[in-house]
Each structure stands twice: as C-alpha cells, then as structure tokens.
Amino acid sequence: MNTGFARSCARGGACVVGDVGPGRGRVFYSARTAQPWGRYLEAAPSSWYAPTGDPNLAWCQDVATRLPGTDGAGLGAGKANTAAMLAVCTSGAAAAVQGYRGGGKADWYLPSKTELRQLFLHQKKVGAFIFHGYWSSTQASESMAWIQDFYSDYVPAPSDKAFANYVRPIRAFG
16 A cells, blocks of 8 residues: 655665664765665764763774774775674774664674765764764774774874774664
8 A cells, every 4th residue: 555655764765864764873875876785874873872972992902913804995894894803802993883773773883984984074964973083994004993083174094093082883774
C-alpha cells in the first residue's frame, strides 16, 4: 500500500547532508550513487561519549609501531582501519568508539583521513565540535597518525600518536 509519503533518512529513505541518519547521528556525506562501503556517512552526536562532549585521547597505547592495515585514507577505509587498530589497541581512539551503539547500531568506527576531512567540511551541519585536532584512523608513520584541525581550514596533518586529540565516531550506510 502506497501512502504517498517518502521514508525519512532515519527510516531508510534518501538522505541529504544535515539529516538525522538511522544511527541518530547527522549525515555529513552523500555519494551520488551506492559505493562498496555504502552511500552515506553519518557522525555521532557530540554527546556520544559524555554529556560534556567528545573525549580527548591518545590514538592508541602503542605509539611506536606501524600497525598493519591502518594506511587506508579514502572514503570507506575507516572501518577497516579501525578493525586493524582494535587488533592491537586496547585503549585510545579506536577502543573508545568500539562500544558506541548510537541508534542501536554497532558499526561505528574512527573515520579515515578523507572521511574526517569531509566531516570537517560539513561540520556546521553536524555541530558541536571542539576547536582542536580530531583523530583519523589513518596512520602516517610508526609514531604518527593523521588528524584534522577543527579550528581552521588546515588540510589534515600528522600528529604524534601519544598526543591527546578528540574523537568522533562515524558510520557508513545505504
């Protein structure tokens, strides 16, 4: 039975940047067509970890080893990078996002370098970022991983994995 009403983004319908997604986050990226990783990316709300906002954490407790499988930089790479991090990291950025279940979804992950850049470019539609660096899941070297500064329009840059930067999980769907 067709009621004439389109389904909302949160209920499986088409999405635009700024919509509330099925995980109750905000959509910050929409591909023109379905990709192997999905079509949309949504970011968790700023209160995902604590009412005061995103946590400020090291990338991983292993700050001196190049972790295999964490070099993916493109759209859709964050999920595999995060899984590779979790094979080694018992604390830090990936460990923090692992237990998040926004919207009842268990597929949240740390964004790749490119996914994080897209989040930065659409941050006003998502809202409530701290003007500081945010971690990606993309490793730059043995002791460095890529961050995106949210206080200016700098392109992503490497940061020492032992430094504390902020963390915001994302998920792909569609």
